[in-house]
Amino acid sequence: MTTVALDTGVGPLLRGWREQRRMSQLELALRADSSARHISFVETGRARPSEEMVLRLAEHLDVPVRERNALLVVAGYAPRYPETRLDDPAMGALRDVVERLLRGYEPYPALVVDAMYTVVAANRGVHLLLDGVPERLLAPPLNAMRLTLHPEGLAPRILNLPEWRADLLAQMRRQIALVRSPELRALYEEVEAYPAPEGRPGTSGCGRKETDYPSPALPLRIEVGGRVLSFLSSIATFNTPMDVTVAELAIETFLPADRETAAHLHALMP
Structure with missing residues (x-):
């Protein structure tokens, strides 16, 4: 099932999820044990988040599992969650x-x-x-x-x-x-x-x-x-x-x- 465009930077995608959750950068930073400055840098593309940071932010933004894989791919990492057919x-x-x-x-x-x-x-x-x-x-x-x-x-x-x-x-x-x-x-x-x-x-x-x-x-x-x-x-x-x-x-x-x-x-x- 298609979800997000992979040619979009991970920063704007994370910002979109944050805004959809109606969460401020400061609130997200406190939940993810980061700083509002770093969150701002990630969202604007001035900083490249680590794989762990992408997953941590996605967890606190309650991003669905499929979209977490998409965020990882856009950020340059391999998908974390497999997709196994039910008849497997x-x-x-x-x-x-x-x-x-x-x-x-x-x-x-x-x-x-x-x-x-x-x-x-x-x-x-x-x-x-x-x-x-x-x-x-x-x-x-x-x-x-x-x-x-x-x-x-x-x-x-x-x-x-x-x-x-x-x-x-x-x-x-x-x-x-x-x-x-x-x-x-x-x-x-x-x-x-x-x-x-x-x-x-x-x-x-x-x-x-x-x-x-x-x-x-x-x-x-x-x-x-x-x-x-x-x-x-x-x-x-x-x-x-x-x-x-x-x-x-x-x-x-x-x-x-x-x-x-x-x-x-x-x-x-x-």
């Missing part, structure tokens, strides 16, 4: 962990996506939600955003589509600002151009206000097999990843937001 034998232990985790969430839906929202693994709970979706939308590579927001995908069955769509698009915008990926922006422009849902803001698409369904977070309310199921979504990532592929994986789980949803899923999948 070296990833066998990770695949086993992910599969056990997804099975453990059953009958509740759970899936794993990469940085482009491509579904790399899913459990049987997810397949229950996909019943009735046209085969052409299920052809690999399956993309979670396309599948959810496409007018022939899950969108017609999501009762609170205006709110859910707005939340997903906002999530994508935050991700675009973080990783600066042209491919991700193209995906955003594609799904954002899908026909917007009808209905007034703040309604669930069926004439009720979202506040009619008390919940600690925005629920996904979707019709499945003639029943309305309600889920709360959570997203988890791996802590301190040392591989680009692992760093970009996200595990999304859909837990029942009410007892009726939980009981129905357990009845479908004992």
